Amino acid sequence: GAVVSQHPSRVICKSGTSVKIECRSLDFQATTMFWYRQFPKKSLMLMATSNEGSKATYEQGVEKDKFLINHASLTLSTLTVTSAHPEDSSFYICSASLGSYTEAFFGQGTRLTVV
């Protein structure tokens, strides 16, 4: 199947700093990617839909100025957690699909720890 690569897999940062997470579709072009947040042993919470060449669509309750999404090319979407705080510590996962009939392909996830 198609491959989605997410980087870094693990990051520790200080409170107040910003962290960028990359999500790449390695062997296909993705006009749409999704960013999720997952709490321990919990389901995935959709944060936003990343649209190539246009603004991301954020889910209700997600601060767009806090979680900046850029989808500048058909193979790369980035999520930047700005002015991170300990409560932003979580597991972040991206995904992309080839179409509505196909499964979504997920990145490996990024474990963010804010200290």
Add this chain to the structure above:
Amino acid sequence: AQSVAQPEDQVNVAEGNPLTVKCTYSVSGNPYLFWYVQYPNRGLQFLLKYITGDNLVKGSYGFEAEFNKSQTSFHLKKPSALVSDSALYFCAVRVQSNDYKLSFGAGTTVTVRA
């Protein structure tokens, strides 16, 4: 609106016994249904999907699932569970549209004991 329910938070089985993970869905339209598995600190791995056609779908690692329209269910099954099947399992649904958005169930933790 679309939603998925996984009524069991945890499922425990002995190795070699059948494994069933339950999933029911609610959509206004034809559902596209998916099962994913997640190992600790990893992304989700695709197991199988139902789009159309045969109600019994076979997938990776010996898993299968049966689409039941009248009961709006899509239960995941494996005839003989392995200890390595211990993981977190998610059911997901998508309705035919252009936005590719998936709705996930809460997840079911499967523990297979030796």
